[in-house]
Amino acid sequence: xxxxxxxxPEPQDTxxxxxxxxxxxxxxxxxxHLLGEGKVLRQLIDQDKISSMIFWGPPGVxxxxxxxxxxxxxxxxxxxxxxxxxxxxxxxxxxxxAEQSRLMGERTILFVDEIHRFNKAQQDAFLPxxxxxxxxxxxxxxxxxxxxxxxxxxxxxxxFVLEALSTEELAGLLRRALEDPRGFGGQQVQxxxxxxxxxxxxxxxxxxxxxGTLEMxxxxxxxxxxxxxxxxxxxxxxxxxxxxxxxxxxxxxxxxISALHKSMRNSDPDAAVYWLARMLEAGxxxxxxxxxxxxxxxxxxxxxxxxxxxxxxxxxQASHFIGMPExxxxxAHAVVYLSLAPKSNALYRAYEAAKxxxxxxxxxxxxxxxxxxPTRLMQELHYGEGYQYAHNTEEKLTAMYCLPDSLRDRKxxxxxxxxxxxxxxxxxxxxxxxxxxxxKEEASPK
Numbered sequence: 388x389x390x391x392x393x394x395x396p397e398p399q400d401t402x403x404x405x406x407x408x409x410x411x412x413x414x415x416x417x418x419x420h421l422l423g424e425g426k427v428l429r430q431l432i433d434q435d436k437i438s439s440m441i442f443w444g445p446p447g448v449x450x451x452x453x454x455x456x457x458x459x460x461x462x463x464x465x466x467x468x469x470x471x472x473x474x475x476x477x478x479x480x481x482x483x484x485a486e487q488s489r490l491m492g493e494r495t496i497l498f499v500d501e502i503h504r505f506n507k508a509q510q511d512a513f514l515p516x517x518x519x520x521x522x523x524x525x526x527x528x529x530x531x532x533x534x535x536x537x538x539x540x541x542x543x544x545x546x547f548v549l550e551a552l553s554t555e556e557l558a559g560l561l562r563r564a565l566e567d568p569r570g571f572g573g574q575q576v577q578x579x580x581x582x583x584x585x586x587x588x589x590x591x592x593x594x595x596x597x598x599g600t601l602e603m604x605x606x607x608x609x610x611x612x613x614x615x616x617x618x619x620x621x622x623x624x625x626x627x628x629x630x631x632x633x634x635x636x637x638x639x640x641x642x643x644i645s646a647l648h649k650s651m652r653n654s655d656p657d658a659a660v661y662w663l664a665r666m667l668e669a670g671x672x673x674x675x676x677x678x679x680x681x682x683x684x685x686x687x688x689x690x691x692x693x694x695x696x697x698x699x700x701x702x703x704q705a706s707h708f709i710g711m712p713e714x715x716x717x718x719a720h721a722v723v724y725l726s727l728a729p730k731s732n733a734l735y736r737a738y739e740a741a742k743x744x745x746x747x748x749x750x751x752x753x754x755x756x757x758x759x760x761p762t763r764l765m766q767e768l769h770y771g772e773g774y775q776y777a778h779n780t781e782e783k784l785t786a787m788y789c790l791p792d793s794l795r796d797r798k799x800x801x802x803x804x805x806x807x808x809x810x811x812x813x814x815x816x817x818x819x820x821x822x823x824x825x826x827k828e829e830a831s832p833k
Contacts, residue, residue: 402598402599402602403564403569403570403571403598403599403601403602404594404595404598404599404602406569406570407560407563407564407567407569407570407598408452408455409449409452409456410456410459411456411460412429412432412456412460414563415449415452415453415456416449416552416556416557416559416560416594417448417449417549417550417552417553417556417594418448418449418453418549418550420550421547421549428547432457432460432461435461435462437457437461437463437496437523438523438544438545439517439522439523439524439525439543439544439545440524440525440526440544440545440546440547441502441525441526441527441528441532441536441541441544441545441546441547442454442525442526442527442528442547442549443528443529443530443531443532443546443547443548443549444529444548444549444550444551445529445549445551445592445593446529446593446595447552447590447592447593447594447595447596447597448549448550448551448552448592448593448594449549449594450500450527450549451467451498451500451527453549454496454498454525454527455498457496457525458496458498461494461496462494463493463494463495463496463523464485464488464493464494464495464496465495465496465498466481466484466485466495466496466497466498467498467500468481468497468498468499468500469499469500469501475508475509475512478509478512478513479512481497481522482512482513482516482521482522485497485516485521485522486516486521489520489521494523495521495522495523496522496523496525497513497522497523497524497525498525498526498527499513499524499525499526499527500527501527501528501529502526502527502528502532502535502536503528503529503530503532503535503536507537510536510537510540511537511539511540513540514539514540514543517540517543517544518543524540524544526544532544532546550592551591551592551593552590552592552593552594552597553592554584554587554588555587557586557587557590557592557594557597558580558583558584558587560587560594560597560598561583561586561587561597561598561601562583564598564601565578565601570598571605574605574615575613575614575615576605576608576614576615576617577611577614577615577616577617578604578605578608578616578617582604582617582618582619582622583601585622586600586601586604586622586626589626600625600626603625603626604617604621604622604625605617607621607624607625608621609621640671643662643665643666643669644662644666644676644679646658646662647659647662647663647666647676647679647722648679648683648687650662650726651683651687651722651725651726652683652687652730654726654727654730655726656722656723656726656727659722659723659725659726660719660722660723663676663715663718663719663722664715667711667712667715667718673706673710673711673714673715673718674703674706674707676706676718677699677702677703677706677707677718677721678703680699680702680703680718680721680722680725681696681699681700681703683699683725684696684698684699684700684725685734685735686732686734686735687725687730687731687732687735688725688728688729688730688731689731689732689733689734689735689808690731690733690734690802690806690807690808690811691728691729691730691731691803691805691806691807691808692728692729692806692807693807694728695724695725695728698720698721698724698725699721699725701717701721702714702717702718702720702721705717706718728806729805729806729807729808730805731802731803731805731806731808733800733801733802733803733808734800736801737799737800737801738799740799741799744794744797748791748793748794751791751793751794752791753791754788754789754790754791754792755768755769755770755771755772756771756772756773756774756787756788757771757774757787757789758770758771759771760772773787774787775787782821784818784821784822784825785825786822786825786826786829800815802815
């Protein structure tokens, strides 16, 4: 832990990711949803109204860098504090230092990396100093702060979610590194646009990984006079095969997963197994394929064969347990099963229809009859009044309405006649007929 100047010069033997650390918001890559013109965080920075906050996001998206830029832009002292190496003693020392600065009219931004690693007592030690304004706390975490940060501290911080960088944003970052004197601007590096985009795709949203990979391939590039030439072969040697057999925009990746999905939907196991092999032999993550199969099992098969979801989930678990190349046969098992299973998209259509209504009626109240009433006040407000417990009836059914009044007669799930869904459809018709008759009886004058 130490107080830093905002942007100390980095020696040339420092990794390029550190040398290329952005110094301004204009250089900062990504997070346009937070830092674009008119966005909330950008306005807070521009208006110098920074308060304590938590940055939640995956590695390599700029959490530390953004905190340093904020400190520089808002004329604040910046202290970098690591949750891995610091305890309560160090916290108190920093707090005393920050309090002295506050009395002298100086603001201190305390950046706590990996704040989720602090225990409750350590996190609580920040509270009084955050409350009286001795520090502006900026915490960074890769874990959900709702679970990892004390509720008392979290309630005093605004949470901003940082997203993984897109392939386009990473490619732009790599181009800048080739031109900037802090990167390779003083060298002649020959690398194609296609290879830059392959590196960006390989980095999977992580700027450090992208820049580190670029540095590796440049250092291993072929020297031709004053020029360093980076070829596809050099890139393949420096990184894994993943993504290298897809085209430069990643389009082929999506084309092939689409081909797999549509072959299964069309009940063509031969085509489905072929497209599965194309993906896996190109170096695709088997767990990505398995996740897609799980989605397919409910989207395209559903209750026509509920075993499909079990098979797809088991294939995911098998792939996780044994990995490549052994898991290829587990995935083939699932792909053939899903291809031959009866098809129904009734669940998909049901959810999409319900989603459309839910988005239009987000403020629609839950009917009082099906609300819980754990407190006396809720009981006095008639929460749960008239609720009918289905298990207390002979039929295990009641005529109670569970949808909001405005949606009372809406039907979302419309079963097909495929596979087991024929049986579910018949059961649904019996339930609806019984409820209609019961409601008719209840509505009749006694």
